[in-house]
Amino acid sequence: MKTILSASVVAMAMTMPVLATDIGLRSAYGVQDNPWSRPYIGLVGGVGSGDLTLSADDSFGNSISGSQTFGGLSGGIRLGYDHVVSENVLVGGRGELNLTNIASRNELSVGGTTIGTVEHNLDWLAVLGARIGMTDRNMLYYAHAGAAFGGVSSTIDGNDIPGLIDNPRLGYSVGIGAEYAIGEHATLVTEYSYTDFAKFDLYNEAGITVSDDLSFHRIVTGVNFRF
Template sequence: MKTLTTALALALVSSTAFAADAFFPYGSDTPTYNWTFGYLGANIGYGGGKHEVDASIIGTPLRGSISATTNGFIGGAQAGYNWQSGSVVYGIEGDFQYADINAKLAAFTNLFGTGISASASGSLSWLGTLRARIGFVPEDRFFLYATGGAAFGKLGLSGEVNVGGIPYRDEISKTRTGWTLGAGAEYAVTDDWTWKTEYLYTDLGKWTFYEDPVLKAETGLKFHTVRTGMNYRF
């Protein structure tokens, strides 16, 4: 009986060791999470920044610029793919966002004795990015990264400039391209689900939205977004 018990114990120990080696291929005490995978997810967040309008009358710039703080809700979906090499993880991600970021601008100045007032309403209705991501894994399930790439979004702007009682009005909606740069952190909550928090700074450039022999007006939008979301790996 003692011999049989000893044999069973040795068999149990051997099978357990084999299973451990199969599950933990590097002989570690904890499983290794692999960040090489594709994913789909959703996010929600908040955006804000600066909307500017620069204007000139007959080639003479108005003093300063008309500017206002923009802010509002942002939310959407993202998809991408990661590759892991040692502790380094790199990949590509694209996202598309609904945005409700708005600003109202107003200013008044005096040029050659003529009063000039200006007002405008600007909005960002949607936003998309295509970005590279690169970072490292300080722990198996924790990924820190920097990200950057191209950005594009739809800007709407309606405005009026009144020069000595003569109004100049225009309204335009245009898709703009620019760039974005930021950083984030992602954590594997389970083997299939990750949770991320991300910051992005986005610049959609400057463009002329009104120009005639008397008045020229340019606008630009630069803003920050902070968002959080979940990804499902496949």
């Protein structure tokens, strides 16, 4: 009986790796047989929310400022390449381009009289960066960072404000995320990022400077197709 039991245990131990391979739940994918080391294209969409701080300064040292809530939706495409440098450590580079309606809306009043509704819109958002992560079975956990680019336009009652259309912005984006491999060529992704475009001068004439400072949080989900 002991001989039969021992033989059964050995047989089970030999077949477990094969079964694990079949269902895609190995403890760690190898460098050459994992779904991560390859280029990919992805589709993502999500929601963003943050603050837009407006400030005005004059040559006499006077200054006023105020903050507005900044939020909306975004959606876009990603291109990237990942490489597993050891059994579990992954590094990669990627770029993405999003269209957004992330915006702030506020009524502009002078002396108690409403002049109109001012809107500041983030029309598009692009990020070029890198990430580093750890794979665990079908999961990838990672941190990411990169340069962020955006175009902000301002309107009053839907009418463009001259000189404040598609102002290019430069900042940074950092965050964390996770991906789940649903097969060799597809992964589901959920990601958080914080983006900061820092202070930008909207107007600077006659000793008066009007600036804004835009930062926001964004949560996205999507799918990556690897090939």
